[in-house]
Amino acid sequence: MRKIAANSIFPVSGAPIKNGHVVLSDSGEILDVVGGGDTLHEIAGLEFYNGILVPGFVNAHCHLELSHLKGKLTEGMGLSKFIRQIPALRQQEPTLIKQEAQKALRYMWSRGIQALGDIINTPFTIEMKTTAPIKCHNFVEVFNLRNRSDEDVMGNGRKLLEKVQHHQLKGTFAPHSLYGTNGLLMKSLLSELHEHSIVSVHYKESFSERGLLIENGLKTILEHPHLKQLLLVHNLYLTGGNLDGFQKEVPKLLEKIHWVLCPNSNLYIEGQLPPASDLYQRNMQVCLGTDSLASNRKLSVLEEMKTLQANFPEIPFDVLLQWATINGAKALGLEQELGSFEKGKKPGVLLISGYNFKNQQLSSEAEVTRLA
The missing domain is CATH 3.20.20.140 (Metal-dependent hydrolases)
Known part of the structure; x- marks a missing residue:
C-alpha cells in the first residue's frame, strides 16, 4: 500500500484538495482519497511531492x-x-x-x-x-x-x-x-x-x-x-x-x-x-x-x-x-476504470510540477512524472 500526497490533489471527480493524499493498493487501485489537513507529517509512510497530483x-x-x-x-x-x-x-x-x-x-x-x-x-x-x-x-x-x-x-x-x-x-x-x-x-x-x-x-x-x-x-x-x-x-x-x-x-x-x-x-x-x-x-x-x-x-x-x-x-x-x-x-468506454481518483479505479497517479497556484495555470515549463 502507498500513501501519496502533494500540495494539491485534483481528483477530477470533485474539487481540488489542498494537502490531501491518495491511498493506493499494491495493484494501483484507489483505496481512498483523504481530505487535506495540517498533519501530513504525522502520517506514517507518506510520500510527499511538490506540485499537484492528477489521474493518468x-x-x-x-x-x-x-x-x-x-x-x-x-x-x-x-x-x-x-x-x-x-x-x-x-x-x-x-x-x-x-x-x-x-x-x-x-x-x-x-x-x-x-x-x-x-x-x-x-x-x-x-x-x-x-x-x-x-x-x-x-x-x-x-x-x-x-x-x-x-x-x-x-x-x-x-x-x-x-x-x-x-x-x-x-x-x-x-x-x-x-x-x-x-x-x-x-x-x-x-x-x-x-x-x-x-x-x-x-x-x-x-x-x-x-x-x-x-x-x-x-x-x-x-x-x-x-x-x-x-x-x-x-x-x-x-x-x-x-x-x-x-x-x-x-x-x-x-x-x-x-x-x-x-x-x-x-x-x-x-x-x-x-x-x-x-x-x-x-x-x-x-x-x-x-x-x-x-x-x-x-x-x-x-x-x-x-x-x-x-x-x-x-x-x-x-x-x-x-x-x-x-x-x-x-x-473509450473506460470511465469505470480510469479518468479520476475514485475508490475502486486504477487511474494511475501523476505529478505535475510547474503548476502556478496563484494563477491556477500550468507554467510553460510544467512537466509530468508518473508516480503510479
Missing part, C-alpha cells in the same frame, strides 16, 4: 504505427500535401516500424498516458499492445481513396480486426473520414458494428469540409442503434454555427459525441488551431489526442494542454484536465 491521461487519438515518420514531413504543408506524402514514406521495414512504435508507446507511458485510442491500418503494433501497461482501443481504419473495390477494402479491414480480437484487444471499425468513405462503403462498415460500438472519424480536418453543417453520413452513424460513442477528431474547421446546428438538429444524440482536439498536430500541418473556446462555451464533451509523430514532436497530452492554455486562456485548468482525463476515458 487519455490520448484519444494517435497513429502509433507512423512513429517512424517523426521529422520526415515538412511543417505547414497543409493536409492534402501531407496525406499524399504518407503512403510512400510509410513503406519501411517492419522491424523499424515496430521499434519506433514500441519506443513511442514507452514514451507515452512515461509521460502519464494511461489509455490510447489508436488508428491502425497494419498489424505492426498489435502484439506489443498485449504486454503494454497502456490500455489500447484499436480503430481499424477503413477508407477508399484509390478506386479499389469496397469489398476488398472491407475484406482487408475484417482481417485486421480479427487479428486485434485474436490478441484479446479491443477494436472497432473506423471510417477515416466522411469524404473518404462513400455511401456503400459506409453502409457496409456500419453493418459490422456490434452492440456498444465506439467509432472514430477524422472530422472537419480540411478546409474543403468547412461549409457543411451536419453531413448525411454523420447522421447515419449517429443514428445507428449499436453506436455507443462517436469520436470526431480534429474539428479544425468546425465553427460555432456548426455546433449550434448540432444542438438544434441532433440534441438527443449529442451525449454520444466526443470532440477530440489535437492542437499541436493541427499547428504542424495547417498552422491553425481548432475552436476550443466555442466547444468550451457550449459545454461540449471534449477529449485530447496527440495524433502521430508524423505531425507532432511529442506524444504528450500535457503538451496539448499547454498549447490550448496558451491560446485559449479563458478555458480553466480544471476543464482542460477533464478533457485530458475523464472525458477521454468516457470516449
